[in-house]
Amino acid sequence: MDLKKFADEIRLYTMKELNNRGFGHYGGSLSIIETLAVLYGKEMNIDAAHPDNENRDYFVLSKGHAGPSLYATLFLKGYISEETLMSLNNNGTNLPSHPDKNLTKGIDVTTGSLGQGLSVATGVAYGNKLKGLNNYTYCIVGDGELNEGQCWEAIQFANHHKLHNLILFVDDNKKQLDGYTKDINNPMDFVTKMQAFGLNSFRINGNNISEVEEAITKAKENEASTTAIIMDTIKGYGVTAVEKIMNNHHLRPDCSLQFELERAVLELENKAKGQVPYR
Amino acid sequence: MSELRQIYAETIAELAKKDDRVVVLEADLSSSMATANLKETMGERYINVGIMEAHEVSMAAGLSVTGHIPFVHSFAPFISRRAFDQVFISLAYSKNHAILVGSDVGITAEMNGGTHMSFEDLALMRVIPNITIYEVSDPQQFKDILYHCYSHSGLYYIRTMRKKAPRLTDQICDLKSGYREIIKGSSGTIFSTGFLLPECMKAAENLAKKNIHVSVIETFRIKPLNKEMLIEAAKKGPIVTVDNHSITGGIGSAIAEVLSEEYPSKIKRLGVDEKFGQVGSTNFLKTQYGLTAKDIVLAMEKLVN
Incomplete structure (x- = not known):
């Protein structure tokens, strides 16, 4: 699979889905798309026809507010229909802002209350190890989410039990809801912190497909502990209109921004068709 | 007389032997709950995560x-109060x-005092949709409930003391009905669960000497309560509820909620009223919070007369 093209498609449908609803968590949904493309396009052993196969790889979106880009990915992988994708946050929908395993096919773990997903992911990895399975559990946490003390409980636990079947991604897009992470409550360097907790950890450009691919290969080679891949990302990546907004965690666009976001969809559509982007 | 913690550990061992799916979690209290072995x-x-509820x-x-x-254990305040959002979202939702x-409930936390004394765990857990809540009073009942929770999918909260508990009745624990009528009477009912049942039984005996014959009903399944049973009891006469918990959100509160809608009755809720925990022996604490047989007798007499 052409992973760059897959990432473009995820981005296109994430934007269509959010624009269709008219508001939502644009910034953090867009920053993790390259990771989703590599996981769902290449790395993960999954099959939409057998979503409950116990040998499958598991995915936990601990930063649950990025649900829209995960939904777009699940649509492109055949888990949900386009009609369902466009029902994001409608009354009575099966696609709530934050993923719910009891509502949406392909969601392994319900998330949204920050800090809990990573603990649940360690439980999934531990449980699969108990069963003697050789599958992986992938988990994405937000940089802001790592404010939550529970994350560090889970990280200490993952290292103690040498859960090498858990691969953790930190979406270090440098911003949380209220501003820059360094200004709200400086988290310091995540690589140093993860290493201090005993994890295998290194930094990559998380918006670069090849770097994400290489990082996962490196993580799988390490059987001594959990790997934490710290990803430098841009909040809103791939959509200039979103990237340039300082507070882009959740957007409720006015008419002018709506126009820009619709134009971004046209650009992404043209890009998907292989045409020169309209600028 | 067996210790309830021993029953817990033995039952888990039995279940784990026959079923690989059974796992047990502790947060650095395995020595207190007899699960270390x-x-x-x-x-x-067997997973001891350390002090990370x-x-x-x-x-x-x-x-x-x-x-x-x-099977996930900690002291009652920590599994409920401290980890409430985790219980609510990661498990229930x-x-x-x-x-x-949750062990060491209410005044049975004794010398651990106010920080460890849960008078609010029921109030918190009761608000969780579809959770089933039990409080245990004797060893066989604890075992029966653990087997039931193992074999029926769902979320459960079992409230228990850790140490020795006398067997209060030879009646079997009917998990379908969710209650046991330990003493039968015709002119009123005392409702309670767990540790305070012996006080309730003593109160019923003392009331009988005064020609007031009341039932003592153990509502060991606190949620969902058996509404039909409550209505039948209310038809007999006044009700006194006895909580090793705050009167806000405890069993008295739950019973009053049902009866105020279904069969308005004279009810007195005994329990901890706007107070925190403190160190002390259970006998001292029963007196402090008005949970003795004497308090129960006075409350019932007031309602009957």
């Missing part, structure tokens, strides 16, 4: 996602199968 027989299925509860959710059946066990 389970490591020998259960190996990696929030992680303990969410991690159990992950084990449930992979088809395991987690996510519809995972897990059995939460």
Whole structure:
């Protein structure tokens, strides 16, 4: 699979889905798309026809507010229909802002209350190890989410039990809801912190497909502990209109921004068709 | 007389022997709950996460996602008050199968005092949709309830003391009805659960000497309550409820909620009223919070007359 093209498609449908609803968590949904493309396009052993196969790889979106880009990915992988994708946050929908395993096919773990997903992911990895399975559990946490003390409980636990079947991604897009992470409550360097907790950890450009691919290969080679891949990302990546907004965690666009976001969809559509982007 | 913690550990060992899906989680209280030896027989299925109740509860959710059946213990205030959002979201909202066990409930925390004395765990847990809540009073009943929770998918909270508990009745524990009428009477009912039942029985005996014959009913399943039973009891006469818990949100509160809508009755709720815990022996604390047989007799007499 052409992973760059897959990432473009995820981005296109994430934007269509959010624009269709008219508001939502644009910034953090867009920053993790390259990771989703590599996981769902290449790395993960999954099959939409057998979503409950116990040998499958598991995915936990601990930063649950990025649900829209995960939904777009699940649509492109055949888990949900386009009609369902466009029902994001409608009354009575099966696609709530934050993923719910009891509502949406392909969601392994319900998330949204920050800090809990990573603990649940360690439980999934531990449980699969108990069963003697050789599958992986992938988990994405937000940089802001790592404010939550529970994350560090889970990280200490993952290292103690040498859960090498858990691969953790930190979406270090440098911003949380209220501003820059360094200004709200400086988290310091995540690589140093993860290493201090005993994890295998290194930094990559998380918006670069090849770097994400290489990082996962490196993580799988390490059987001594959990790997934490710290990803430098841009909040809103791939959509200039979103990237340039300082507070882009959740957007409720006015008419002018709506126009820009619709134009971004046209650009992404043209890009998907292989045409020169309209600028 | 067996210690309830021994029953807990023995029952888990039995279940774990026959079913690989059974896992047990502790947060550095395995010595207090007699589960430490389970490591020998259960190996990696015995998990002591350290002092991390929030992680303990969410991690159990992950084990449930992979088809395991987690038994998760901590002292009652920590599994409820401290890890409430984890219980609510990781387990309840996510519809995972897990059995939460909160020990050292209410005044049985004794010398650990106010920080460890849970007068609010029922109030917190009761508000969680579809959770089933039990409080245990005797060894066989504890075992029966653990087996039930193991074999029926859902989220459970079992409230228990840790130490020796006398067998109060030879009646079997009918899990379908969720209650036991330990003493039968015709002119009123005392409702309670767990540790304070012996006080209620003593009160009923003393009332009988005064020609007031009341039932003592153990509503060991606190949620969902058996509404039909409550209505039938209310038809007989006044009701006194006795909580080893705050009167806000405890069993008295739950019973009053049902009867105020279904069969308005004269009710007095005994329990902890706008107070925190403190150190003391259970006998001292019963007096402090008005939970003695004498208090129960006075409350019932006032309602009957």
